[in-house]
Amino acid sequence: DAGVIQSPRHEVTEMGQEVTLRCKPISGHDYLFWYRQTMMRGLELLIYFNNNVPIDDSGMPEDRFSAKMPNASFSTLKIQPSEPRDSAVYFCASSKPGEAGANVLTFGAGSRLTVL
Amino acid sequence: SQKIEQNSEALNIQEGKTATLTCNYTNYSPAYLQWYRQDPGRGPVFLLLIRENEKEKRKERLKVTFDTTLKQSLFHITASQPADSATYLCAFSNYGGSQGNLIFGKGTKLSVKP
Numbered sequence: 001d002a003g004v005i006q007s008p009r010h011e012v013t014e015m016g017q018e019v020t021l022r023c024k025p026i027s028g029h030d031y032l033f034w035y036r037q038t039m040m041r042g043l044e045l046l047i048y049f050n051n052n053v054p055i056d057d058s059g060m061p062e063d064r065f066s067a068k069m070p071n072a073s074f075s076t077l078k079i080q081p082s083e084p085r086d087s088a089v090y091f092c093a094s095s096k097p098g099e100a101g102a103n104v105l106t107f108g109a110g111s112r113l114t115v116l
Numbered sequence: 117s118q119k120i121e122q123n124s125e126a127l128n129i130q131e132g133k134t135a136t137l138t139c140n141y142t143n144y145s146p147a148y149l150q151w152y153r154q155d156p157g158r159g160p161v162f163l164l165l166i167r168e169n170e171k172e173k174r175k176e177r178l179k180v181t182f183d184t185t186l187k188q189s190l191f192h193i194t195a196s197q198p199a200d201s202a203t204y205l206c207a208f209s210n211y212g213g214s215q216g217n218l219i220f221g222k223g224t225k226l227s228v229k230p
Contacts, residue, residue, distance in 0.1 A: 004159075033217065042222035043160070043205065056217060091159050102148050102167075103209065105218060107159030 004108035006092050012114045018080040021111045024073055025094030031103055033093040034067055034077050037110070043091070049075065082115045089113070119143060120208060122221040129196055130229055137191040137224045139206035144187070146208035151180055151191050154203045154223065163204075164191075196228045 005024040013019055025032050033048040047057040052069045060067070064083070069075040079086055089112050093105040123138035139149070148167045152160035166173040166182045166189070173180045179192040193200050203225045207218040 035220075043220040045217045045219070048217050093159070102150070102165055103218060104150065104162050104165060105152075105160070107161070109157075110159050 004092055004094050004106055006090075006108035006111050008111055009109065010112045010114075012116065013082055014116050015083055016081045017115075018078065019082045019086075019113060019115075021077045021090050021092075021113070023075045023077075023092030023108060025075070025092070026096075026106055027073065029094035029096045029106070030072070031095040031097070032069060032075050033095070033105060034075070035091040035093065035107075037089045037091060038087075046077070046090075079113075082113075084115045087113055087115050120206065120219055120221040122204075122206060122224045124224055125222070126225045126227065128227045128229065131197060133196055135193040135196045135200070135226055135228070137204050137206075137226070139189040139191070139221055141187050141208055144208060145184075148209060149180075149182060149189050150207045150209075150218065151178075151189075152205045152207060152220075154205060160205055160220075193226075196226075198228045198230050201226055201228050 007022045030051050034046040035043050036046055037043045046059045047067045048055055049069045065079055067077045089110045091107050091110045093107040095103040095105050119142045121140045129135050150165045151163045153163055154160040164173055164175055164180045166180050177194045181190045203223040205220050205223045207220045209218050
């Protein structure tokens with residue numbers, strides 16, 4: 001398996017533009033997570049899905065952020081309109097509960113977003 | 117509110133020594149915790165998992181302890197090597213089942229000098 005695949009790896013955009021980040025989880029994994037990482041706040045969970053259904057979106061910062069998972073092999077995180085404070089590395093991760101039902105995450109390489 | 121703290125942002129040690137990283141939590145009763153390694157420009161990679169009823173877990177040169185009384189986990193790398201230089205993240209979940217998100221600490225950047 002190629003692992004969790006994210007695109008784009010880097011995105012530079014101007015304030016007010018729409019940004020769409022994409023993720024392909026590992027086949028057979030039924031959990032998908034979106035995290036955001038900054039120096040100040042570390043790795044923050046934004047939203048996670050189980051079997052394509054959003055379970056917890058309490059980490060989504062505001063209405064400008066939305067996430068979808070139309071099928072088991074694809075998810076998007078959209079920011080509209082984008083702001084400079086959204087600049088961060090966005091990670092997608094997937095998992096399949098194993099030992100004791102624990103979720104061990106496999107992360108993608110991340111999408112580095114810069115909003116000017 | 118729930119809080120996870122890793123004892124320091126950076127740790128510098130000499131090659132061959134044991135590195136010990138600390139992770140503390142408050143207002144939390146995790147069922148298990150995990151340690152991940154993150155290299156620059158990459159996503160975190162899973163290393164070890166330990167459950168609340170386990171005191172210690174080992175994997176090669178790595179050892180993790182979990183003290184629910186102290187609300188603390190220690191992560192040890194014995195006979196450290198420059199290749200161990202990376203940022204190490206601890207993560208907790210408050211569910212024993214398959215639900216639940218992982219809450220991460222900010223990480224400790226380990227530098228092993230030759």
